[in-house]
Amino acid sequence: MKKADVFEFYRRLAEANPHPETELESGNVFQLLVAVVLSAQATDAGVNKATRALFAEVGTPEQMVALGLDALKQHIRTIGLFNTKAKNVIALSEALVADHDGMVPADRAALEALPGVGRKTANVVMNVAFGAETFAVDTHIFRVGNRTGLARGKTPLAVERKLDAATPQPFRLHAHHWLILHGRYVCKARRPECWRCIVADLCAFKPKTPPPKTAASPPPA
DNA sequence: ATCCCGAGGG
DNA sequence: CCCTCTGGAT
Numbered sequence: 001m002k003k004a005d006v007f008e009f010y011r012r013l014a015e016a017n018p019h020p021e022t023e024l025e026s027g028n029v030f031q032l033l034v035a036v037v038l039s040a041q042a043t044d045a046g047v048n049k050a051t052r053a054l055f056a057e058v059g060t061p062e063q064m065v066a067l068g069l070d071a072l073k074q075h076i077r078t079i080g081l082f083n084t085k086a087k088n089v090i091a092l093s094e095a096l097v098a099d100h101d102g103m104v105p106a107d108r109a110a111l112e113a114l115p116g117v118g119r120k121t122a123n124v125v126m127n128v129a130f131g132a133e134t135f136a137v138d139t140h141i142f143r144v145g146n147r148t149g150l151a152r153g154k155t156p157l158a159v160e161r162k163l164d165a166a167t168p169q170p171f172r173l174h175a176h177h178w179l180i181l182h183g184r185y186v187c188k189a190r191r192p193e194c195w196r197c198i199v200a201d202l203c204a205f206k207p208k209t210p211p212p213k214t215a216a217s218p219p220p221a
Numbered sequence: 222a223t224c225c226c227g228a229g230g231g
Numbered sequence: 232c233c234c235t236c237t238g239g240a241t
Contacts, residue, residue, distance in 0.1 A: 041227095041239095042236060042237090043236050044237075045236095080228075082225095115240095116238090121239085124237065184236090190231075222241100228235105228236090229234105
């Protein structure tokens, strides 16, 4: 995508949503970290439903360790991959207590060293909690970047580097959220809603999907 | 490359 | 039914 088009692309997304925020609910940085870990291959809405009750009881790594593995599993049973996630959250909480004085480190490498925290999760925490200009490439951003031509690559890391290189100020801090929201609600995986997309004219995606038929399809004979 | 694994949507 | 959802560890 041409440089001028990239700027216009972000300008429109920013105009439509001046102050984008995470849809994950949390009351402090530790809870945010836990919510992001739980959000892997799960919807934000599903994570919020489970953490509502959990975060009323647990607000610190110490409290998470005290809660224990089995009780944590009960809380997050409705989320996919809950067994692995519960184990990681307990181990991560223990590591924060042991190595970071119970605080969440404002450091990408230190975050990535925590159990269950990879590059994408670390980038999200750095961006949302600490205001870093990171580009966490999830399933949405990977798809939107490749589909639109904004940032193409075969792996999430390749797309992240392209985004970092291509994204100008003043859009760098919130680029992550604008692209996520665009991917979640408009540039969807299954059936992108190109007919109501505000950047469709800048997009490389050829088969622009038409609006759905208003009339119901006839019942099978 | 494969496993982890549940809810919601089309 | 099948696919998708802010992935990470082996």
